Amino acid sequence: MFTQVKLLRVLQQMEFSRLGSNKLIPLRARLIFATHRDLGKLVAEGKFRQDLFYRINVIRIDSPPLQEHPEDIPRIAKHFLQHYAQVFQKPMESIEPSALEQLQGYSWPGNVRELENVIQRAIILATGKTVRLEDLSLNMHDDDRSEIDGVVDIGDYHPAGSFERQLRDYKVKLAISAVRENNGNKTLAARSLCISRAYLHRLIRLAEPDPLFEQDLGESETA
Numbered sequence: 001m002f003t004q005v006k007l008l009r010v011l012q013q014m015e016f017s018r019l020g021s022n023k024l025i026p027l028r029a030r031l032i033f034a035t036h037r038d039l040g041k042l043v044a045e046g047k048f049r050q051d052l053f054y055r056i057n058v059i060r061i062d063s064p065p066l067q068e069h070p071e072d073i074p075r076i077a078k079h080f081l082q083h084y085a086q087v088f089q090k091p092m093e094s095i096e097p098s099a100l101e102q103l104q105g106y107s108w109p110g111n112v113r114e115l116e117n118v119i120q121r122a123i124i125l126a127t128g129k130t131v132r133l134e135d136l137s138l139n140m141h142d143d144d145r146s147e148i149d150g151v152v153d154i155g156d157y158h159p160a161g162s163f164e165r166q167l168r169d170y171k172v173k174l175a176i177s178a179v180r181e182n183n184g185n186k187t188l189a190a191r192s193l194c195i196s197r198a199y200l201h202r203l204i205r206l207a208e209p210d211p212l213f214e215q216d217l218g219e220s221e222t223a
Contacts, residue, residue, distance in 0.1 A: 076112065086194065091129055
């Protein structure tokens with residue numbers, strides 16, 4: 001089974017013009033294509049266009065799955081810890097050794113993206129400044145059982161409260177709190193959270209109707 005991820009890169013010179021203008025502006029773009037499929041095999045089987053394959057296959061980088069280099073997991077996990085601690089405005093200092101050991105012993109069917117999600121949830125659930133073993137996702141402890149059952153479909157895993165729903169609600173609360181702390185100035189609020197103003201708007205729209213908040217926000221924007 002082909003498990004590696006390929007990154008296919010190509011540099012291309014393009015031009016565009018602004019709306020209503022005839023002046024061409026050069027744009028140098030780098031296109032990155034990622035896949036976990038063996039494109040060479042698919043070309044041979046007639047399932048992938050040969051001309052497209054040779055057009056994009058300029059520089060190839062093979063990225064092994066996370067489970068093949070567990071020695072890098074602590075460093076990647078600590079990177080996510082520092083990044084999302086800042087995004088969530090929740091000071092975090094470290095990951096306890098037993099938690100790191102559990103992370104390194106897991107098979108990671110969802111690769112680095114799954115590790116990123118696990119660290120995000122751990123930060124939200126942590127009561128102190130250190131991620132403990134009990135702060136990790138519950139499916140982490142199902143790994144031994146998965147070796148007996150065969151394959152675990154992480155898409156079927158829906159814990160109470162849903163991780164995605166918990167994460168979304170937490171982000172919404174952060175967005176609203178940031179807007180309040182910046183006296184309704186969404187630009188400053190977005191900057192304080194290191195996100196775009198457009199993303200801040202989307203988060204605010206997800207919030208439950210709060211007439212008082214809307215009133216305060218409206219008054220601050222018209223002031």
